[in-house]
Structure formats: structure tokens, C-alpha cells
Amino acid sequence: MRARPQVKGWCPGAYRPMQSGDGLIVRVRPVLARLTAEQALGLCDAALSHGSGIVDLTSRANLQLRGVTAGSLDPLIADLDALGLLDADPALEGRRNLLVQPLWTDTDLTDRLTRALLARLADLPDLPAKMGIAVDAGPAPVLSQHSADFRFERTADGRLILRPDGSPSGQVVTEAEAIDRLITLAHWFTETGGAVAGRMSRHLEATPLPVEFTGTTPAPSATLPEPGPTALGPAYGVAFGQIEATALARLLTATGATALRVSPNRLLMLEGGQPAETPDFITDPADPLRRVEACPGAPFCPSSSVETRQLARLLAQLVRATLHVSGCTKGCAHAATADVALVGRGGAFDLVRNGAAWDAPFASGLAPEILPQTLGTA
Ligand code: SF4
Structure with missing residues (x-):
């Protein structure tokens, strides 16, 4: 197994946005993984007014607003602050790397x-x-x-x-x-x-x-909630953690939720809400997209030479195993092993079996168009 390549040593917190292929990324860390409905709707408005309207749900249950520009950053920070989504002290904001049991x-x-x-x-x-x-x-x-x-x-x-x-x-x-x-x-x-x-x-x-x-072991692990009913309200999966702000605002309104909980397994829980039909989120825990991870890839990330998420959607229907499509060997979307990992390099893909994006590939230089046939039986 090879060592994981160096990943940028800091996270794009709201006060320290990170440049990406589609502009600046601004990360919001909701306290206790919860936003009131008012805060969540305000965040959706802010994503549409000051960014591209795309919000990432990260593997640490944070929300990232994408497509922010140098000119829209200050008004965005002001809006997030007015919504009560930022710490007054940027140093503490940076330290608030907490993950909570979402229920x-x-x-x-x-x-x-x-x-x-x-x-x-x-x-x-x-x-x-x-x-x-x-x-x-x-x-x-x-x-x-x-x-x-x-x-x-x-x-x-x-x-x-x-x-x-x-x-x-x-x-x-x-x-x-x-x-x-x-x-x-x-x-x-x-x-x-x-x-x-x-x-x-x-x-x-x-x-x-x-x-x-040392000395005392934890209880055996249990699983995080999946799409469907939960003790808090209905839960919806988010394919690849990528949310459209307009779709999230629609869901909040349709369910009548009083608050939004975010879970690190790419799941939103609509606290106090009623179930609502939606084409924009995953409602079936058996949906093949729940088995697939994919980072933004090209053109959003400068480290990627390949498109990732469209390919992952296509392959999800064909591959019965867990699948990770990564734009490069850093493996940002999934820092663990998958049954099949496809890793972009020079416009083609390396194929890793039972490994992480940075592990030695089983096959190299596979053109994206031959992958459906290559993996159809995986
Ligand atoms: S894994 Fe994906 S998101 Fe992370 S640096 Fe590589 S291409 Fe970019």
C-alpha cells in the first residue's frame, strides 16, 4: 500500500476560503451539525446571491459554498455572520473541527x-x-x-x-x-x-x-442513519455531497422542517418535517448512488485531468461494488478503501481494486469511454 499524497494542510473555513477551479470555496461549520430552517434558507439565498448556487456537504458534515468570487466574498461573509453561522473569532472558527453524533x-x-x-x-x-x-x-x-x-x-x-x-x-x-x-x-x-x-x-x-x-474499548460500532424516516424527521441522501441551493430550499419548504441536521455520510435530516417527494435527493437507501463517492474533478479542481461525477453516475448503475471515482491520487472524496477506485491521471484512469486512490493500480491508462464495459461485471 502506498502512502497517501500530501493533501493541503488546512481546510477552507469561512474566514480562509480556498481557491478551486470554479472560484473560491467558503466552508460553514454548523454548530452541532444543525441549522435552523431560517439559517438553512438564508444559506441557500447566500449561495445563490454570492456563489454558483452549489453547496457541498462534506465528509465532516460541513457545508461549502462554491463559486464565490473575490468581489462577492465580503458580502457573503456578512450574510453568514448575520445568520449566526460564523464564530466572532476567526481563530476559534478554525479550531471548531468537530464531528457530532447526528441524532x-x-x-x-x-x-x-x-x-x-x-x-x-x-x-x-x-x-x-x-x-x-x-x-x-x-x-x-x-x-x-x-x-x-x-x-x-x-x-x-x-x-x-x-x-x-x-x-x-x-x-x-x-x-x-x-x-x-x-x-x-x-x-x-x-x-x-x-x-x-x-x-x-x-x-x-x-x-x-x-x-x-488507553485500556478501555468502545462498544461495537453502529451505523449512521440512511435515507428514510428517522427519530428527527425524514432523511435524504445527497449524491456525491453536491447540493443545489434551489433544490435544498424547495425541500425545506416542502417538508415544513424546523431545522436541518447534516450527517457525514452525505445525508440531510429534516428535523420536524413531513416526508416529501423529491427528484433532487436520494430517498431509497438501496439507491446505487449511495455506494459511490466522487470528488468534483475537472473542471472544478485544478488537480484533476478528468471529469468524475457524470462518469460515477453512469458507472453506479453498472457496478455492484463500492466505487470511488477520484480526480487524482489525493482521494479527497473518500479517504479509505473502496472495492473499485478509479483515479484520474493524464486524461485517463488508473484502476485500483480493494484500495484507496493512492494505492498501486491494477490497470493504468484506461480511457473513460471503455470503463462502462470494463467494469460492467465488477
Ligand atoms: S481528489 Fe479530486 S478534489 Fe481532491 S485534489 Fe484530487 S482532483 Fe481535486
């Missing part, structure tokens, strides 16, 4: 821990920008497959643990001491040179974890 309820442990953590963000040491914290304190972890470096989870008998990503076990903590223990673990990471590795799991490959941070 949290008012005052449950995930809600309480997240709010306690938000109040203490300034006490964390400076961490590499890609690092994140999962507050996954429901009855069983549901975020184990999603990117995070520090994980709050529960054991099978309901105790709370803090587990560094990459370690099979963590330390039991009380709710009262949980945030202090997280800050201690974060200091251990920085003081032992973790910034060089950039992520906790990579750091642990070379650095022994002190025994105090």
Missing part, C-alpha cells in the same frame, strides 16, 4: 459535551488544521469510519471514554473531567512532536501512547 437530542451527553467543548476551544493547543474531534457519545459509536483524531465514545456498559484515533482503546472519563482530559491528550500530542505526523493515527504509528490514555 443527538437536547441535553443528551453528545449535546452537553459538545457545548462544554465549544466553551473551552481556546484552551486546546495549536493542532494541525486537518485534525478534528468526534463527539460520538450515543449508545454506540457511529462515527468510527469518519475522520477524527480524538473520539468521545461509550463502552458497551455505557461508560464514557476518550479514545485517540488509531488506538483500539481509550481512557474512561467522567463527564465533568472529559474536556480537561481531551486538552491533556492534545498537549501530549503536540509536546511529543505530533505536528510532524499531522494526524493522531499517524503519530501513534511511531510514538507509544502512554498507558493512562
